[in-house]
Amino acid sequence: MLTHFNQQQRAKMVDVSHKEATTRTAIAKSCVVMKPNTLHTIEQKKIAKGDVLAVAQVAGIMAAKKTSEFIPMCHPIFTTGVDLHFEKVAEDTLEIEATVKTVGVTGVEMEALTAVSVAALTIYDMCKAIDKEMTIGPTYLVKKTGGKSDYIHQERADSQ
Template sequence: MLTHFNEQQRARMVDVSHKEPTERTAVAKSRVVMKPATLQTIEQGKISKGDVLAVAQVAGVMAAKKTSELIPMCHPIFTTGVDLAFEKTADDTIEIKATVKTVGVTGVEMEALTAATAAALTIYDMCKSVDPDMVIGPTYLVRKTGGKSGDYVRTPEKG
């Protein structure tokens, strides 16, 4: 039987009550591609809505903590750490790296992916008036540690 379906073949949240808590980490990335002038305006702090990356940082943290409210079969978890980093990887690209940690019975992959996505959406929202052609993505899991299934590292890292 598939783990997310009950005996009536209806969706269910998997029962994780029998699992032992372990330390778990997940790292996800996303990116926002924009006009070089838009990125330069962000770097100069001249976007009219404010400090774009500071707001995106807070949005990513908040999103990680609210993931189970957005993804129907996601367990509510106690996050022990959430961090986001932003890197200019080209004259038109900001890469977002979200790292989420917990000690628990289920992983934090969805929280890391949600954090990276929310940060990217926030960058778009704050800059859309000057650059509605921005493109978000790809968004993907880079690595995860802990849990019964063990560690995962995306190889080679693509995107």
């Protein structure tokens, strides 16, 4: 049953008022693949626009907090925590991981996915003058807990 449609088959925001408030967490990841020299320049904090990872960190946090403002059926939520981590996983690849938490009646998957997406876009924006060939992705939900069910991305479950 599709829950995002009313009796007239028009979009609606799902009513979550009957759900129990629980602690909910979501972790999402994305990557930015770039020229090795671009990543080295980021690490050295020599990008002309400033400290790329500091700006991307703040952008990701801001995006998580405002997710419902630009994803139409996403409920506004009270985030109790947002954190981003950046890790060089190859000479040309920067991985971004966001963890978002709340105590509420709906999950924070979209907030975590939005956080890593906006952080990646911020990195692109700040580095495009020296590397227009950067690529973003894959972007995916790694794990979510709380609510009716927990979820772990299958590739991650296999490796644990």
